[in-house]
Amino acid sequence: MVEITNVNIRLNKEKILRRLGYNEKNKLDKRVESIIDKQIQEGYSLIDPYVVYKDLGIEYVKEDEIRLKNAFFIKCKALANILKKADKATLIAVTIGEGLEKPSGDLTADSIRDAIGSEAVEELAIAVNELITKRAKSAGYKTLFRFGVGYGGWDIKDQKKILELLKPKDIELGTRYIMHPRKSITALIGWEKE
Amino acid sequence: MVKFNKEEFLNKLRERIYILDGAMGTELQKRGFVKGCPENLNIENSQVIKDIHKSYADAGSDIIITNTFGASKLKLSNYGLANKVKEINEAGVRIAREACPGCIVAGDIGPLGRYLEPLDEITFDEAYDIFKEQVESLKKADVLIIETMSDIKMLKAALIAAKDNFQGAIIVSGTFEELRTTTGTDVKTFTVIADSLGADVIGANCSAGPDGLYEVAKIICKHTNKAVVIQPNAGLPLLEEGRTVFKEKPEKLGRFAEKAALLGVNIIGGCCGTGPEHIAEITKVKNKKIVKREIRLDTMLCSRTKTVDITGKTVIVGERINPTNKKDLQEEIRQGKTNLIRKYALEQVKEGATLLDINAGVVGADEEKALKNALDAVQNVVDVPLVIDSSNILAIEAALKQSDGKCLINSVNGTEKSLRSVLPLAKRYGAAIIALCLDHEGIPKTAEKRLDIAKRIIKEAEKIGIKKEDIIVDCLVLTIATNPENEKIILEAVKKVKRLGYKTILGISNISHGLPNRSEINSKFLTKASKSGLDLAIINPLDNIMQEDTEIRFLEEEVKIKKEDYDNLPIEKQLHNAVLYGDKDNIVEIVESALKKLKALEINDILVKALQEVGVKFNKKEYFLPQVLLSASAMKNAFNRLRKELKKEGKKEEGIILFATVENDIHDIGKNIVIALLESNNFKVVDLGKNVSTKSIIDKTKKIKPDVIALSALMTTTIGEMEAVVRELRERNINIPVLIGGAVVTIDYANHIKAHFGKDAIEAVGEVKRIINGKNN
Numbered sequence: 001m002v003e004i005t006n007v008n009i010r011l012n013k014e015k016i017l018r019r020l021g022y023n024e025k026n027k028l029d030k031r032v033e034s035i036i037d038k039q040i041q042e043g044y045s046l047i048d049p050y051v052v053y054k055d056l057g058i059e060y061v062k063e064d065e066i067r068l069k070n071a072f073f074i075k076c077k078a079l080a081n082i083l084k085k086a087d088k089a090t091l092i093a094v095t096i097g098e099g100l101e102k103p104s105g106d107l108t109a110d111s112i113r114d115a116i117g118s119e120a121v122e123e124l125a126i127a128v129n130e131l132i133t134k135r136a137k138s139a140g141y142k143t144l145f146r147f148g149v150g151y152g153g154w155d156i157k158d159q160k161k162i163l164e165l166l167k168p169k170d171i172e173l174g175t176r177y178i179m180h181p182r183k184s185i186t187a188l189i190g191w192e193k194e
Numbered sequence: 195m196v197k198f199n200k201e202e203f204l205n206k207l208r209e210r211i212y213i214l215d216g217a218m219g220t221e222l223q224k225r226g227f228v229k230g231c232p233e234n235l236n237i238e239n240s241q242v243i244k245d246i247h248k249s250y251a252d253a254g255s256d257i258i259i260t261n262t263f264g265a266s267k268l269k270l271s272n273y274g275l276a277n278k279v280k281e282i283n284e285a286g287v288r289i290a291r292e293a294c295p296g297c298i299v300a301g302d303i304g305p306l307g308r309y310l311e312p313l314d315e316i317t318f319d320e321a322y323d324i325f326k327e328q329v330e331s332l333k334k335a336d337v338l339i340i341e342t343m344s345d346i347k348m349l350k351a352a353l354i355a356a357k358d359n360f361q362g363a364i365i366v367s368g369t370f371e372e373l374r375t376t377t378g379t380d381v382k383t384f385t386v387i388a389d390s391l392g393a394d395v396i397g398a399n400c401s402a403g404p405d406g407l408y409e410v411a412k413i414i415c416k417h418t419n420k421a422v423v424i425q426p427n428a429g430l431p432l433l434e435e436g437r438t439v440f441k442e443k444p445e446k447l448g449r450f451a452e453k454a455a456l457l458g459v460n461i462i463g464g465c466c467g468t469g470p471e472h473i474a475e476i477t478k479v480k481n482k483k484i485v486k487r488e489i490r491l492d493t494m495l496c497s498r499t500k501t502v503d504i505t506g507k508t509v510i511v512g513e514r515i516n517p518t519n520k521k522d523l524q525e526e527i528r529q530g531k532t533n534l535i536r537k538y539a540l541e542q543v544k545e546g547a548t549l550l551d552i553n554a555g556v557v558g559a560d561e562e563k564a565l566k567n568a569l570d571a572v573q574n575v576v577d578v579p580l581v582i583d584s585s586n587i588l589a590i591e592a593a594l595k596q597s598d599g600k601c602l603i604n605s606v607n608g609t610e611k612s613l614r615s616v617l618p619l620a621k622r623y624g625a626a627i628i629a630l631c632l633d634h635e636g637i638p639k640t641a642e643k644r645l646d647i648a649k650r651i652i653k654e655a656e657k658i659g660i661k662k663e664d665i666i667v668d669c670l671v672l673t674i675a676t677n678p679e680n681e682k683i684i685l686e687a688v689k690k691v692k693r694l695g696y697k698t699i700l701g702i703s704n705i706s707h708g709l710p711n712r713s714e715i716n717s718k719f720l721t722k723a724s725k726s727g728l729d730l731a732i733i734n735p736l737d738n739i740m741q742e743d744t745e746i747r748f749l750e751e752e753v754k755i756k757k758e759d760y761d762n763l764p765i766e767k768q769l770h771n772a773v774l775y776g777d778k779d780n781i782v783e784i785v786e787s788a789l790k791k792l793k794a795l796e797i798n799d800i801l802v803k804a805l806q807e808v809g810v811k812f813n814k815k816e817y818f819l820p821q822v823l824l825s826a827s828a829m830k831n832a833f834n835r836l837r838k839e840l841k842k843e844g845k846k847e848e849g850i851i852l853f854a855t856v857e858n859d860i861h862d863i864g865k866n867i868v869i870a871l872l873e874s875n876n877f878k879v880v881d882l883g884k885n886v887s888t889k890s891i892i893d894k895t896k897k898i899k900p901d902v903i904a905l906s907a908l909m910t911t912t913i914g915e916m917e918a919v920v921r922e923l924r925e926r927n928i929n930i931p932v933l934i935g936g937a938v939v940t941i942d943y944a945n946h947i948k949a950h951f952g953k954d955a956i957e958a959v960g961e962v963k964r965i966i967n968g969k970n971n
Contacts, residue, residue, distance in 0.1 A: 004714070009310050017245045017818075020819045020820055021818035021819045023815055023818070025814070025815045025816050026815065026816060026817065026818050026821075027816065029775075031775075032776075032820055032821055032824070035820065035824075036820065038505075038506040038507070040390055041506055041507060041724075041725075041727075042506065044725045044726060044781060045688070045689055045692030045693070045726060045727020046692065046693065046727075047689075048693060072497075097693075101694055105490060106827075107823055107826075107827070107866055107867065107870050108820055108823040108824055108827060109867070110863060111819055111820065111823055111863055114863045138638055142420060152911070156910070156911055174858075174860065175858045176858040176859070176909060176911040177911060178858070178859070178860060178909060178911075180860075182860070182861070194285065
């Protein structure tokens with residue numbers, strides 16, 4: 001199992017604007033832009049990236065079930081379809097911390113920070129994905145589509161199994177399988193021989 | 195005997211408005227006392243003073259100011275009464291108390307009549323001693339009032355003397371013409387400096403009539419959470435038949451008091467030209483409920499004439515006034531000259547330095563004198579806040595006395611000696627501090643251990659009352675020449691400090707010490723540090739490569755809508771635009787102007803139409819979320835101002851909405867956005883928060899009988915709670931309409947559970963209006 005904390009995330013302003021609903025028709029005036037710029041600037045200091053991942057062998061893949069070696073099985077048809085030729089997988093849990101969640105007292109700032117947080121955790125997951133792809137490549141594998149818990153029919157209850165396996169020090173599971181901090185992602189990345 | 199202790203007095207100021215008295219000088223003139231020393235009447239003719247005090251108490255004054263405005267040694271010496279300081283001041287307190295036994299007695303301290311060096315010849319210490327003598331003579335007063343301060347350095351000497359020698363509350367009041375003191379300090383800077391020096395109440399008096407002082411009061415109220423005092427003249431002074439007269443009618447002062455009360459002013463009185471009749475009008479606001487002010491204050495540093503806010507972008511601190519490795523500067527300091535110092539100051543400010551670091555430590559020179567001279571020289575040519583860079587305590591204190599503004603002390607570290615010597619100085623002189631992450635064991639190797647030292651310094655600083663926003667942490671940059679990991683360590687440390695909620699500073703050029711291509715290395719590091727949240731960067735602003743390469747922008751003024759942008763528009767258009775462009779800063783002032791011409795209901799209509807236009811723009815995707823929220827904030831500010839008038843004109847709230855995020859769901863941003871829009875459309879919203887049980891929703895519904903129940907859920911695992919709420923309501927025959935929304939909610943689901951649906955915030959508000967209009971028809 002590997003833990004990483006020193007990941008540099010670059011916040012993409014255009015993507016953050018799109019998360020806020022910005023499109024070509026909007027007239028983005030200087031004032032609104034400066035408010036968003038300020039939140040992005042502050043956002044850098046409020047992000048606390050944390051990553052943990054573990055490589056696992058895949059024992060079998062059936063039509064709607066995957067068995068991970070020395071771990072647990074997953075019931076998800078869509079995921080099984082992606083992994084049909086995979087013999088390895090990496091489970092990841094990432095978070096950017098709770099810095100951006102704390103209410104600032106200004107709803108405009110909080111809503112921009114929410115968008116920044118969503119973008120930041122996605123960037124973190126992408127950065128980790130790239131790292132795992134590089135590792136896989138050096139071992140003669142290619143990586144498959146990153147599949148998140150709760151999506152495509154993967155029961156969100158499996159969040160519990162993943163966090164029990166990975167034991168991330170900065171992520172907890174609350175009731176109804178909601179992760180704290182809120183801007184956290186758990187996912188599986190399959191490895192397929194090239 | 196102190197009538198109240200300090201805390202009791204300050205708490206009472208938060209409960210209701212207190213009334214000061216009016217002028218003494220003009221009342222004495224009315225009674226024929228036009229010559230001689232007015233303060234000496236405390237001894238020569240105490241009855242006339244008593245009568246004037248009593249007339250104010252009868253008019254409604256809560257606080258009586260002693261007749262000691264000019265009773266300092268320096269002022270009394272003009273009348274040959276320098277040896278009567280104690281007698282005159284003590285008599286002043288006694289007379290006030292005898293005349294008005296039910297009132298609070300405020301010992302009055304006025305300016306010295308001359309300036310401090312370098313404008314005049316009086317040193318800081320001399321001024322301090324003069325004020326100290328007067329403060330000690332007024333010790334039996336309940337509170338002190340230091341008023342009509344037109345010079346910030348004089349205020350500093352007076353306030354420190356008062357803090358050192360008086361136990362009760364201290365009120366300070368400046369005097370301003372065209373929003374500046376005589377020596378150029380603007381209202382905001384005066385407020386920030388007075389606050390940081392420890393004044394308990396801050397305000398303004400004299401110089402202007404009610405209209406002028408209202409503008410001053412607005413600025414003061416925006417920049418402090420301390421209580422505020424305002425005492426206008428009875429208009430501007432006019433010369434009639436060789437006499438100075440003030441012609442503003444008492445009713446005008448009464449109207450002024452009403453307006454000042456709405457700003458959140460805590461103490462209102464009158465200055466030159468006001469008499470008991472003016473105070474009687476002002477007294478009508480006495481039992482008005484205090485308007486609470488809760489300003490979120492951030493780090494601010496000041497020169498004599500301006501305040502720099504350290505928020506958001508990285509601010510540049512010029513480092514060149516430092517004799518290390520500069521033989522010519524060392525020689526100049528030894529010789530007591532300041533030519534190079536002035537040159538470096540001008541150059542750096544021209545190239546974008548917002549603050550200047552000043553170091554004058556040279557072997558063979560008296561550092562105390564050298565630093566004092568350097569500060570004088572710099573303050574003479576540029577107008578920026580200063581960073582006092584020294585480890586010599588005497589030199590630091592000399593510089594703090596000499597400085598015109600609010601300084602930053604570079605620095606205090608984690609050693610006992612530093613903590614015990616530097617922190618009390620910072621507290622005494624109202625300075626901010628740089629907390630340096632090293633201690634007796636040196637500079638720790640890890641970010642975590644540097645943070646431990648920072649926490650230790652912060653704890654000690656906050657223990658003696660230094661505020662969080664006045665503590666800036668320097669995690670210490672070490673060169674990557676000795677360890678390439680140093681960059682990573684320092685950036686990690688900066689982020690950790692930022693997450694604790696404190697500001698950060700770094701000496702950037704240390705990163706490249708011992709390496710070639712220093713400018714390029716420094717520039718790249720500065721960019722990374724800025725992205726890690728660095729607030730202040732100590733650099734050489736004249737380094738061209740730094741300026742070109744770095745991705746950070748030097749401090750720019752935050753883009754704000756200026757009031758002047760509106761001035762040529764009709765008031766209806768001003769109101770409309772303020773909502774359309776989300777101008778929450780200026781809208782209240784525009785509403786105030788509109789109320790002179792329009793009824794509150796008419797203003798309300800204009801604002802609502804503007805908000806509807808915002809909704810249309812959002813639906814057409816011409817506006818996106820931040821713009822909608824800014825408009826909602828502006829609307830909320832306008833409504834808060836209009837609430838009273840709308841109620842008088844019979845405007846009721848549009849309806850009551852009960853709002854909650856369902857059980858086990860902890861997301862609330864979306865809910866809060868909808869609430870903001872509902873409130874700005876004049877709905878009353880009762881917000882139960884997040885993770886709210888079905889039972890709590892039902893119980894509250896029975897209690898308040900809302901017009902609509904609004905539910906939010908963001909998770910597929912929690913959406914089912916919405917159905918549970920609807921079912922429970924119907925089983926209890928509660929047929930109040932339910933509106934649902936959230937990322938996972940669809941119209942099909944809403945139809946399935948027989949609820950209304952709002953796909954986004956604007957649609958939710960529209961749906962609420964349709965529901966309520968449907969009920970009313």
